[in-house]
Amino acid sequence: MRRxxxxxxxxxxxxxxxxxxARLISLVEDGDPRLPEVAAALAPYTGxxxxxxxxxxxxxGKSTTxxxxxxxxxxxxxxxxxxxxxxxxxxxGGAILGDRVRMQDHATDDGVYIRSMSxxxxxGGLAAATPQAVRVLEGAGCDVVLVETVGVGQAEVExxxxxxxxxxxxxxxxxxxxxxxxxxxxxxxDVFVVNKADRPGADATYRDIQGxxxxxxxxxxxxxxxxxxxxxxxxEGIDDVLGAVDKHRAWLVxxxxxxxxxxxxAAAEVEAIALGELRARLGSLREGTSLPDLAAEVAGGRxxxxxxxxxxxxxxxxxxxx
Amino acid sequence: MRRxxxxxxxxxxxxxxxxxxARLISLVEDGDPRLPEVAAALAPYTGxxxxxxxxxxxxxGKSTTxxxxxxxxxxxxxxxxxxxxxxxxxxxGGAILGDRVRMQDHATDDGVYIRSMSxxxxxGGLAAATPQAVRVLEGAGCDVVLVETVGVGQAEVExxxxxxxxxxxxxxxxxxxxxxxxxxxxxxxDVFVVNKADRPGADATYRDIQGxxxxxxxxxxxxxxxxxxxxxxxxEGIDDVLGAVDKHRAWLVxxxxxxxxxxxxAAAEVEAIALGELRARLGSLREGTSLPDLAAEVAGGRxxxxxxxxxxxxxxxxxxxx
Numbered sequence: 001m002r003r004x005x006x007x008x009x010x011x012x013x014x015x016x017x018x019x020x021x022a023r024l025i026s027l028v029e030d031g032d033p034r035l036p037e038v039a040a041a042l043a044p045y046t047g048x049x050x051x052x053x054x055x056x057x058x059x060x061g062k063s064t065t066x067x068x069x070x071x072x073x074x075x076x077x078x079x080x081x082x083x084x085x086x087x088x089x090x091x092x093g094g095a096i097l098g099d100r101v102r103m104q105d106h107a108t109d110d111g112v113y114i115r116s117m118s119x120x121x122x123x124g125g126l127a128a129a130t131p132q133a134v135r136v137l138e139g140a141g142c143d144v145v146l147v148e149t150v151g152v153g154q155a156e157v158e159x160x161x162x163x164x165x166x167x168x169x170x171x172x173x174x175x176x177x178x179x180x181x182x183x184x185x186x187x188x189x190d191v192f193v194v195n196k197a198d199r200p201g202a203d204a205t206y207r208d209i210q211g212x213x214x215x216x217x218x219x220x221x222x223x224x225x226x227x228x229x230x231x232x233x234x235x236e237g238i239d240d241v242l243g244a245v246d247k248h249r250a251w252l253v254x255x256x257x258x259x260x261x262x263x264x265x266a267a268a269e270v271e272a273i274a275l276g277e278l279r280a281r282l283g284s285l286r287e288g289t290s291l292p293d294l295a296a297e298v299a300g301g302r303x304x305x306x307x308x309x310x311x312x313x314x315x316x317x318x319x320x321x322x
Numbered sequence: 323m324r325r326x327x328x329x330x331x332x333x334x335x336x337x338x339x340x341x342x343x344a345r346l347i348s349l350v351e352d353g354d355p356r357l358p359e360v361a362a363a364l365a366p367y368t369g370x371x372x373x374x375x376x377x378x379x380x381x382x383g384k385s386t387t388x389x390x391x392x393x394x395x396x397x398x399x400x401x402x403x404x405x406x407x408x409x410x411x412x413x414x415g416g417a418i419l420g421d422r423v424r425m426q427d428h429a430t431d432d433g434v435y436i437r438s439m440s441x442x443x444x445x446g447g448l449a450a451a452t453p454q455a456v457r458v459l460e461g462a463g464c465d466v467v468l469v470e471t472v473g474v475g476q477a478e479v480e481x482x483x484x485x486x487x488x489x490x491x492x493x494x495x496x497x498x499x500x501x502x503x504x505x506x507x508x509x510x511x512d513v514f515v516v517n518k519a520d521r522p523g524a525d526a527t528y529r530d531i532q533g534x535x536x537x538x539x540x541x542x543x544x545x546x547x548x549x550x551x552x553x554x555x556x557x558e559g560i561d562d563v564l565g566a567v568d569k570h571r572a573w574l575v576x577x578x579x580x581x582x583x584x585x586x587x588a589a590a591e592v593e594a595i596a597l598g599e600l601r602a603r604l605g606s607l608r609e610g611t612s613l614p615d616l617a618a619e620v621a622g623g624r625x626x627x628x629x630x631x632x633x634x635x636x637x638x639x640x641x642x643x644x
Contacts, residue, residue: 005413036611039629040628040629043623043624047623090629131627145414258619263614263618264617266617267616268615270613270616270617270627270634271601271604271629271634274604276636277631279593282593282597284454291593292585292589294589295586296588297586298592299369299581299587300369301369302365304364304365304596305361305450305588306362306595307362308595309593309596311600312592312596313596314424
């Protein structure tokens with residue numbers, strides 16, 4: 001396994017070898033230099049899976065909901081990939097969320113791939129790494145890929161919004177409705193799930209969200225986000241969630257939005273990879289215009305940051321023409 | 323005011339004109355084309371203020387703590403700037419947190435500047451906009467600038483870590499100790515504040531953090547993060563917080579870390595501005611290698627994203643040499 005080349009790994013992943021899939025996602029995570037080769041090998045098999053994003057504050061029940069969604073999708077005969085994207089430390093890297101402790105229910109099911117992921121070595125960050133990992137799972141035959149993000153920061157919002165359909169989980173009594181607005185979640189949600197709907201305050205959360213949705217203006221033919229109640233811990237409401245997802249899916253296709261979303265996702269990915277490359281070039285400049293040299297000038301008040309950035313970019317231009 | 327040029331605005335800000343300061347920060351927020359001129363005009367007056375970062379989950383009492391810190395610093399005769407950085411919606415922009423509703427206590431104090439900020443139009447994002455806004459406040463004579471970030475996403479962590487001293491607020495019973503580890507906060511905190519220390523569970527939170535700090539290895543001479551208890555709503559423990567900040571400040575200077583931190587901050591800022599410029603260039607490419615054209619190829623499975631990114635960067639190179 002250790003010495004397997006990219007074509008062999010991709011071939012094994014295509015045949016459903018879980019270890020090959022895991023190895024390919026590790027290459028993505030680490031920003032391995034063979035990624036262009038992986039991407040080229042996978043390209044013909046991609047673009048078919050349904051990609052679902054799932055986000056929400058800590059404590060709303062994301063893992064439980066994911067677990068139940070996987071169960072329902074499997075009952076329907078679909079192959080499912082789960083990617084739990086973790087905003088890993090910018091300093092040490094590494095996902096805290098271990099695969100082993102997650103969703104043991106599906107551990108013995110060959111039709112389910114579960115993987116948590118950080119982007120410790122990936123130049124383009126999670127914006128580039130996530131779609132690449134989705135592509136690996138597509139390549140391995142997944143019909144549905146669930147991308148679960150931890151937290152409600154802007155980075156997580158952006159990752160969730162890369163999906164075909166974005167689910168936002170809320171729970172009663174967490175002030176989530178207001179937090180959702182702050183974090184820009186209201187704009188990205190296609191389906192709101194009020195989880196723990198058997199708890200006090202669930203109705204208020206439901207009404208808050210419906211009220212906020214009523215405030216925004218929508219053109220005729222636009223999607224009106226669905227709000228669904230669930231108690232994931234008891235498996236209740238999961239069919240309603242998937243019903244809302246199917247409804248959204250039908251709208252995506254009919255309205256032509258699916259193609260637009262996928263192109264936007266591809267554009268974000270391509271741009272992130274290109275910027276990663278340019279960033280690496282900026283970091284490798286020498287001859288007195290290195291970033292550390294310029295930063296020392298700026299920190300010392302002898303140069304302003306715009307002038308420094310200008311020198312950096314000019315130096316990049318010169319290197320390319322030279 | 324509307325027609326004031328950059329030199330006049332900077333001159334007025336230097337004299338303590340609050341409206342001029344507000345206007346300059348708006349230019350930063352909007353990514354105004356005159357920002358290089360603003361940066362050049364401010365450069366001689368910067369690099370002196372103490373920059374404090376303050377972050378923590380929603381509900382831990384950030385605003386209250388900031389309010390009390392401002393009060394204590396003002397009692398000490400120091401001019402204070404507060405920058406509340408809001409992870410604004412990536413789609414509509416605009417900070418939810420209104421300046422008017424924040425910290426009315428200091429509304430009539432000329433020695434305090436309070437401003438919430440998003441980065442709706444700024445190409446370099448908050449990573450570039452925040453240090454620029456800090457520089458405006460320094461230029462206006464602030465001795466201390468407090469950068470408060472909402473949320474615990476990676477973006478917020480990175481912004482907070484741009485400070486000389488980073489304060490992380492926790493509150494009992496929120497599972498914050500674990501969340502802190504997940505979000506990479508443990509590595510960036512110089513001072514932990516266990517706020518609401520009069521509530522049940524405060525001792526457990528205190529012990530959790532001390533325990534986690536004990537797990538990491540530290541070289542001799544490294545800073546050991548301080549853990550302080552406070553009840554900001556009653557003004558209790560604020561002197562202890564500022565005591566820990568002063569202690570950290572002394573260590574920063576003695577160990578030579580202050581210079582390193584400021585250079586790292588400047589490097590992040592310069593790189594963000596340079597990447598913003600390169601990103602704008604990528605977005606302006608035409609002739610069949612435009613990003614939307616390439617994205618459509620990728621979404622259709624006819625091109626892989628690495629090959630697309632390569633074409634984009636090559637096209638940029640050619641345009642520069644041509």
